Amino acid sequence: MTALLSIRDLSVRYRRDGVEVAALKGVSLEITAGERLAIIGESGSGKSTLALAVAGLLVGSAKIDGTVEWKIPKSQTPHSFAPPSVLPDISPTRGEISSLAAGSPPATLEVAESGDGRAISPLEGEMSGRTEGGATERRSSAIGKTQQQPLLGRDIGFVFQDPSSSLDPVMPIGKQIAEVTRTHLGLTWREAYAKAQTLLDRVRLPNPEAALHAYPHQLSGGQKQRVAIAAAIAAAPRLLIADEATSALDTIVQAEIVALIRRLVAEDGMTLLFISHDIALAATLAERIAVLRRGELVEIGETRQIIDAPRHAYTRALLDAHLGLDAAPLLARQGASA
């Protein structure tokens, strides 16, 4: 049980229309190497902010306190970094798959960028279906690309809710995946394309060789999400973050994508951070569940404990609000009381 990441007392505040909004309030948790951890919560709970903080994707104007300590095992020495506050090199034509994370100087406890007034907060993204449109507004400041820093794309793969906005609409999908391995693994184009084809096969896209030349608009929503996952895992990251990655898909496709994520995480020994509003879905995939509410960590525990013996009233309320295929129908309840 070695920790991959240690989050300590993490607080994130956004400024919006001159008002400061606390998105995360003193959250501490450890992510164990190789585990599947779900973060669940309703809108405004801070679950996406937590995911973005771990990935170093928070907007430049976000005020961050606390630390995200990333423990790289084996030959590499453990080190600490404050969550990078900005993400450089996300251009509208690239999306998250080829981006480089900016490392802030280690041991910096507070990273408060001077707001430039243009930043788009992830809170807005949460409502509109988070898009790379937000990311395009971000600008780089301090770019510290030391090799020990966790690098988005190489060390962290990120899958967003809406694959239509995380994929480049005018670039063949094979090239979008090949770019990741060219950038992070230093492959030649020929090698990168061969790898991209293997990845498309691994995410079970039909006819991977032909699919290399397909454009995103030629694919269904589920297929696009498979491509986004292929790009996210292309450089063999240690941590895969899926932020509401199945929420825009219908029930059947959602189940297929969850099964795909489960298989890929197991095959590659990745650690999974699964962000969801759906406690039942999270329970089918995760070994541990963390419940967030209004920026605070309500409770964290083994999935069975959270489902069967929740310690917090809010978790119980979430479980009771779930309408499963075995729940008492509201119609019947109403009939009984009428």
Add this chain to the structure above:
Amino acid sequence: MSLLAVSNLAKRYHRGSKPFPAVDDVSFEIGPAETLALAGPSGSGKSTIARLVLRLIEPDAGRIEFEGADLLALSGAALRARRARLQMVFQDPLAAFNPRATVARVLDDPLRIHGIASRAERPRRIAALLERVGLDTGLAGRAIHEISGGQRQRVAIARAIATRSSLIVLDEAVSALDVSVRGQILELLLDLQRQERIAYLFISHDLGVIRAVAHRVVILDAGRIAESGDARAVIANPQSAIGKALVAATPKLSRNRP
């Protein structure tokens, strides 16, 4: 007698030069104060049926009878008058309403357009509508974009009942809401149904929600009806391949309470 009777409805779209049937020979009925759910994967024709029933698009074939009238034969003033009784609530009320309009404006429009209340009477009617859907009357002056998603969906429901509708088409109306808010909105819909005898055509991809609120369900696959029947019976024991796949894909939360 049925409130809505849809028979042999068909609608083709063109994908490139190839026609593909979005809705293919679909028939169903809804009685007063009844909830009929349409379920199915994306592309199965659920939302196309909703649009056809609302006459937002025209079918290629079939018949739609609403309150005994041939809905497809109506036009002009007769259609407008009938439409007052046939309302809709969509998934995202922020997209459905002018975001800068006030809550009062959104509710004033149907009352004025359908001649339901005089100018002097309307503020009182708007306040009554807000109370009916569980909103503070002080919200009337707020802009649509300023209120929460749950509050907006309550405003959308208030607007749908403002014209004394007998049937409301709910197209994924609770799908974007947080679970706690979703439960409250479903309770409100059931309460309105009981009090005002409103029928719902309830479109959802979520079998758990359908099972909780619908009397009957129609499961669609590629524009055709795969199976239909009592909502809880169909979901407990689906017969069609798509029905079985939908049930199997629904996340199960098996709780062992101590």
